Amino acid sequence: MPFRRLATHHPFATLGFVVVAWLVVPIGLKSFTRASFFELTAPVTVAADYARGLQEYWSLRLHSNHELIVAGRDLARINASYEFAVQQNAELQAGLDRLESLLRLPTYNNYRLEHARVARRDFSGWWQRIVLRKGKNFGLTAGSPVVFSGGVVGRVTEVYATTAVVELISSPNVRLAGIVEGENHVMSYQGGINPTFGPPMGIVELVPLDTFASASSPKRLVTSGFGGVFPPGLTIGSVTKVELSTDGLFKTGEVKLDERLGSLTEVTVLVPLTPE
């Protein structure tokens, strides 16, 4: 009879045993287990992404020749305008280099650009992150900034053999030093608590009292370059609301982030050439 009673409670006993065992397991072993699990599931994630890529490929194949010709023409036009912008940027960069050399300013970090495909998006109220289809195999390092055509994506937080996890700037775990475009006062940007399907938002603190912004007259928030991680001038988002903080020293504000952060397919990792 007692044996039968024990058999009835067997699942609970097992669960309890596992929980207790997990609690007493050393932290090092837990980390190893977690990393191993991630490495184990990484091929599945990558394979699923390849399958999605194949699906997209075949769906694109369904487009007519006419549509492809129109798309090609549009792309050529966009490329032309980008070529022009690249030339202008090169000229501006040369001017900046000359001024920095004259003023003997310290140079910013140099980066190697590593383009990577997004294998998985993981959005919830707890975290906002994506998994890249590149990892140590391409020399990615933890802490590297990640960007896309709309500005800052986030920072690499974990790097595995063939994958890397990027914490998005919409995550409360990402903080960076920003400035309002055209000004030089450094503010603290931090991701907000974002609902799963809501528009990505962030919070900016230490905003000077003479900075004004509203939804109808937003201010572009860009990276300052002073933080030592992100190069200057990358778009973080738009400050759409500022209000006086209770201490009266600064204002705090809301930052509207690029909605494309939720549907990224390709990003660029800025791998520092001289990692600190």
Place this chain on the structure above:
Amino acid sequence: MPTSESNPLEHSGSLLESHKGYDPRVIFFYFALAVLLLILAGGLAYQQLFKTETYHERERVQSQRRVLVPGPRGNIYARDGTTILVGNRPRFSVVLYLDELKSEFLREARIIKKNYGKSDMPEATLREMPFSRMSRVSVVQRYLDEVNTIIGRSEKVDAASLARHFGDQLLLPYKLIDDLTGPEYARLIEGLPVRSPLQVYTSSTRFYPFGSSAAHALGFVRVNEELNVEDFPGEDLATFKMKGTVGKDGLEKTFDSQLQGEAGGTIFRVDPAGYKVNPPLEKRLPLQGKNLVSSLDIDLQLAAEQTIGDQVGAAVAIDVATGEVLTLVSKPDYNLTDFSPRVSNTTYAAIQAQGGEFNRALSGLYPPGSTYKILTAIAALRSGAITPDTSIIDCDGFLQKFNHRFVCYNGLGHHHDVLLRQAIAESCDIYFNEAGWLTKPEGLAEEARRFHFDRRTGIELPGETRGMLVPDNAWKERTKNEKWFPGDTANVSMGQGFVLVTPLQMACFTASVARGEVFTQPTLLHQPNRPRQKSESIGLTPEQRAALIEGMEACTLPPKGTARNLTTVEIQRVPGVRIAGKTGTAQVSTKAGMINIAWFICFAPVENPEIAIAVALEGDTPGEDFGGGRNAGPVASAILKKYFEKKNRAAASPFQPAKAN
């Protein structure tokens, strides 16, 4: 079944122990046990049911801690309402929340203890610093190294301060590095993980954009250990307080309660070791104090201060209509920035050594010299002793009277049959000696009291002296046990001898004369629509008042006005403005000998007075040529030039009100 009772001998010597089922003697113990149990149960019930509140309260007090944070002080603005004279600036520091490191401290202590067994560390070291303290220093240094790596410093943990903080203020963040530079704070924002016991902490400290300007009027603050938060629960809890500030001088002191921010607070539950358990049970954010708009015009203030430069003295400018103080300068002064967040002993000693703390504008007592002749003239006119167009004396540069030779120090060219206008313009001592004698000392004293020279002005600043003096017969008999002599009257009539006034009093007097009244209440607060002040009339006929003002205007005009440099020297000229003034040069005795006090009082424009000024500068060398027109006049000129320059600019701008602020 046989029992031992039935046949005791049967089991005699047996090892088996047997009990009988019932023994009446045991009943007594049952009762005793029951009573004891009842007592226990009753006590338990009493403790649990009737003393619940008491224990709940004790548990609350034991397991909760209150942290109070001061609110930032309000700003002090110039009279334009936008220029900040005293504000707050952020002070960035990197702090470590020790209460989040409990497990790390314990782990580190275990490692150190283990390694200690293997090492040959002397026992004395262990007595000086036990394992627990060593572990704290080690862990904190590890975090500090993390910060050092990010910002490129090589800071070390101060073990003593860490121990003090751990013992007394565990719930408050421990400051690792204070007053970070902008780039350092930017690097830490990006470099430190968001979820880390290391955080960049922002506090506020006083910020003085104009450094030493208006230091005595604005005042400074000191660290305040006492911090109270109203209507915030937990007064009986163990409370940790961040240091606040309290005004110690100037407007900061007078309006401390208004400027003081509203403190915020947090109540945390703590574990038995005193470590915080999140989230907080109660939280209120601190609020900034109320702002203050002062009456000071920073442009005028700077103009006056720059002109006085390194000289010792004071200058006060007052809005004639309202009594609002536009400028309040006292030199030497001190740099307010040195007091933020706290002044060093060396700097404070240096300030005290040069007398920088002393506010000469409202506590500096000087004989007013010939500027007092305006009061003598008013007293004489009102008493009927003189009229504007009647000669009372022939000034030959000296006068032999009362067995004494009275000299006219300004009459080297002989004033002869001088009239009131000329006597004021050329500051004829003999004329005013005679006017004083004709008015009598009681008349002069009574008039001085009517103009409030015997009392404090009541400006909203701490430390205004009570030592001002209007001497008369009774005062001299009472204090010096001497009779009043005609020479005393002569001295008083020209602002020498026992008369003592402050520069602020003279500025108020000048403003009162400009308005044709007897008192001006000075104020350092600005109100945009403050009504014109009204006090008792000066009591002169229009002709008498006109003669007085004409004499004062002639003082600033060639050929013989004692302050003619205000119109003849190009750099001191105020174009298109008629100025009524009076110079004065008083002598005071110092350790080094007799030194001069250079005075100049004035108001402008003559036709519709707007601004009244009093300047008093101390000479530093006995016997030097240091006088009111030459030395004090340029300071007043600088203030007037800036005032009318601003007024004209405002009038020219279509977007500004016509009146200068």
